Amino acid sequence: MKRNRRLGWLIIIASFVLFVSVSLLRDGRYEGVWGMIGTISSGLLGGGVVAGVALIRNSRNEETAKKASIAQRDERNIAIRGKAAYITLNVQFFLIFLYSAYIMYILDDSTTAFIGYGIAAAGLILNAVLYRIYEKKM
Amino acid sequence: MKNRLEELRKARDIKQEELAEILEVSRQTIGSLENGRYNPSIMLAFKISRYFGMPIEEIFLYEEDKK
Numbered sequence: 001m002k003r004n005r006r007l008g009w010l011i012i013i014a015s016f017v018l019f020v021s022v023s024l025l026r027d028g029r030y031e032g033v034w035g036m037i038g039t040i041s042s043g044l045l046g047g048g049v050v051a052g053v054a055l056i057r058n059s060r061n062e063e064t065a066k067k068a069s070i071a072q073r074d075e076r077n078i079a080i081r082g083k084a085a086y087i088t089l090n091v092q093f094f095l096i097f098l099y100s101a102y103i104m105y106i107l108d109d110s111t112t113a114f115i116g117y118g119i120a121a122a123g124l125i126l127n128a129v130l131y132r133i134y135e136k137k138m
Numbered sequence: 139m140k141n142r143l144e145e146l147r148k149a150r151d152i153k154q155e156e157l158a159e160i161l162e163v164s165r166q167t168i169g170s171l172e173n174g175r176y177n178p179s180i181m182l183a184f185k186i187s188r189y190f191g192m193p194i195e196e197i198f199l200y201e202e203d204k205k
Binding site: 073 | 178
């Protein structure tokens with residue numbers, strides 16, 4: 001319980017530190033790569049705060065924490081999450097490729113477009129590596 | 139796959155919430171199992187069979203796909 005509360009606060013503080021650090025490093029640059037990094041850090045801040053608050057809230061009530069723990073480990077929930085993640089991943093790849101192609105050909109910004117392709121490639125490589133790992137484990 | 143989960147649960151006079159707590163799954167999972175929308179893993183099937191003290195094949199009724 002206490003561990004979860006501490007972890008929750010740690011996630012929130014880390015998200016804020018990351019966001020503030022990125023904001024300071026950007027130094028007023030809002031376009032191109034820095035614009036993208038800023039957007040990512042804002043997303044991480046939002047996600048971090050939501051995850052942190054959920055952890056802190058669950059750690060206050062034992063019944064809620066128990067329910068949350070069961071929901072987290074519930075095999076049907078895991079199957080649903082897996083299916084949803086699989087479809088989301090495929091749609092995301094498609095959108096990233098489409099967006100990168102748009103940036104490259106219409107806006108003629110190959111650097112930003114290749115960052116998009118790089119992110120998609122990293123995702124595909126991670127997917128292939130995880131497949132191999134799970135293939136050996138199962 | 140059909141199953142007798144609802145019938146067995148009602149025979150024991152327990153709620154979905156209670157069975158879910160015993161089996162350490164969510165109440166929604168029990169509901170889905172009873173409606174036949176979700177087939178359990180072999181681990182959960184064994185847990186259920188142990189709880190009701192019956193063999194798996196007496197709880198879960200396997201049917202070949204009709205094509």
